[in-house]
Amino acid sequence: MSDWKERLGVVFSTNPDYKYQTTAEAEAKTLAPAKQNLKVWLDRLKGGRVATVVRGFVGSDDDLAALGKELKKSCGVGGTAKDGEIIIQGDHRDRIIDLLAKAGYRCKKAGG
Numbered sequence: 835m836s837d838w839k840e841r842l843g844v845v846f847s848t849n850p851d852y853k854y855q856t857t858a859e860a861e862a863k864t865l866a867p868a869k870q871n872l873k874v875w876l877d878r879l880k881g882g883r884v885a886t887v888v889r890g891f892v893g894s895d896d897d898l899a900a901l902g903k904e905l906k907k908s909c910g911v912g913g914t915a916k917d918g919e920i921i922i923q924g925d926h927r928d929r930i931i932d933l934l935a936k937a938g939y940r941c942k943k944a945g946g
Contacts, residue, residue, distance in 0.1 A: 863893065863894070864893025865892045865893060867938035867939045867940075868938055868940065869940075870890070870891060870892060870893075870939050870940060870941075871890055871940050872888055872889070872890045872940065872941040873888070873889050873941070873942060873943075873944035873945075874887070874888050874889075874927050874941055874944060875887040875889060875927075875944050876925060877921075877945075884924060885921050885922060885924070886922040886923075886930055887921050887922075888919060888922070888930065888934075888941075889918070889919045889944075890918075891918055891919065892918075895916075898915050898916075899915045901915070901920065902914070902915025903915070905922055905930055905933060905934075906922060908929070909926045909929055909930070911923045911924050927943060
């Protein structure tokens with residue numbers, strides 16, 4: 835039995851043999867580091883806190899999480915990796931650009 839939330843768009847079918855099929859989204863193939871074009875932003879969060887945001891990653895969620903984990907570990911801070919971007923707590927923009935460049939990624943500063 836499939837999850838009922840997948841069928842929210844279907845109203846009614848008179849066909850007794852109808853089988854609802856969902857389209858499985860193909861997971862994005864991760865580009866090589868040299869082909870990635872990452873932008874590193876400095877963002878202000880609620881309460882005046884600062885976070886470093888890496889945007890533009892093209893690839894699977896697992897690879898994004900692995901890169902995020904490596905950056906958090908190297909900076910010694912917390913953060914998250916989801917929806918194609920990595921958020922690192924604090925102002926670590928220069929350090930992250932150096933780490934990404936050493937790993938072979940194309941990256942540059944963006945924003946103000």
